Amino acid sequence: MNTRRLPAVVAALFLQFAPLLRTVEPAMLGVLQPVFVLLRWASAAAAVAGGAHALSGATGLVTSSAVRGTNGASLSYRAQITSDAHGTAKSYSATGLPPGVLVSSSTAGVISGTPSAAGTFSARVTGWEFSNRTGDSYTATVTFTIVDGAPVISVQPAPLTVKEGGSATLSVTATGMGLAYRWIKDGLELGGATSATFTLNPVKASDAGQYQVRVQNSGGSVLSAPARLTVEPLASPPVFATSPVGKAVHAGETVTLTARATVATPGVTPTYAWLRDGVAVGATSGELVLRNVGAAQAGSYLAMASAHGLSVTSAPAVVTVVAPLAASVGSVGLSRASVLANSIPGRRYFLERAEDPASASWVPVADKSGTGPVIEFVDPGAGPGSRFYRVRVGE
Secondary structure (H helix, E strand, O other): OHHHHHHHHHHHHHHHHOOOOOOOOHHHHHHHHHHHHHHHHHHHHHHHHOOOOEOOOEEEEOOOOEEEEEEOOOEEEEOOEEEOOOEEOOEEEEEOOOOOEEEEEOOOOEEEEOOOOOEEEEEEEEEEOOOOOOOOEEEEEEEEEEEEOOOEEEEOOOOEEEEOOOOEEEEOEEEOOOOEEEEEEOOEEOOOOOOOEEEEOOOOHHHOEEEEEEEEEOOEEEEOOOEEEEEEOOOOOOEEEEOOOOEEEEOOOOEEEEOEEEOOOOOOOOEEEEEEOOEEOOOOOOEEEEOOOOHHHOEEEEEEEEEOOEEEEOOOEEEEEEOOOOEEEEEEOOOOEEEEEEOOOOOEEEEEEEOOOOOOOOEEEEEEEOOOOEEEEEEOOOOOOOOEEEEEEOO
16 A cells, blocks of 8 residues: 555656646556646646746757847847747747847747847747747847947048138048047047037137048947148238339339239249339239330339238339430530539439440449539540540439
8 A cells, every 4th residue: 555655646746846747657647647637737726826837847048048130230030948848939929129129920939120229138038838828938038239330431521721710621421320420630539529520610720630530339430531631821911022112213214113022821922013103004023114214104103912812012112204314515625524414313323435426435434423403524534636425324
């Protein structure tokens, strides 16, 4: 009697640990059947009274518990949960999946979709005993790591040349999710420059340099091609280094007025215009040449120099035109002769003589500066005979 009860007790204990076991050894069937039926009923009652059973003897998740995907890209993962008692789960459910991802086939354990957000998601995947998500179950944690696809730059920053004090905007166009930007100048990151555009206003000379932008997200980063910002000096008008000088001249002389201006910008040359009494005379270089001047050319002359759209005028130079230079004999003696010439105060005059007016060699006699309207020259070496005199005016 006691020998028949011992196996029954052993069998009952075994069934308590494996309540879903559906078969027993044939030799024990007659003895254990009442205990087996009782335990099956108790197991079912427990299922009604309180949540889902764990799969008996479950080995759990046999596929990967870590899934990696890309935000905005299709993702597919097949879960598989097994147990010693039931084998592979017949249906699946899941909670905590990334947005855009769901259980697309509950019977095959396929979880798929297109993630719409990056991040780490701890999903709870449950395998069920039956194909309608009922019966015993086992829940495993599957970690979905969704990253943004690495950024791609479609439009690189363009080089710029701006004037000092102006405005400069560098920009980049990139594709990808969750993009972050960091602008770099000459290898150093710029504080606060964290958008797709970077603006400098006003631009300073020290802003000149090579700029790049790093675009990054959870999927990686990319560095743009360099773009050089060239800053031109602040525009300023030319400055006259040489201004024209006025003068008094005899009619028929040639007058040359000279002006020279400089520009701060390297390589930039100013343009010129000349005016007489406020009226343009047509000259466009730094020199104005007046040939065979007459009374009509007398007046106040200005040079105007221009660069960068800015102009400056020189100090005025007054040109005075008097009667043509003329000479006459003052007095003649046996050993001296005097010659008179109209003169301009401050101008230098030269007396020369020759035996023949067609001579190529005129002998200097005297020179002096004009002090009034008439100047007198004396040739102390005049002797008998005829000779010719001429008066020449210098600068």
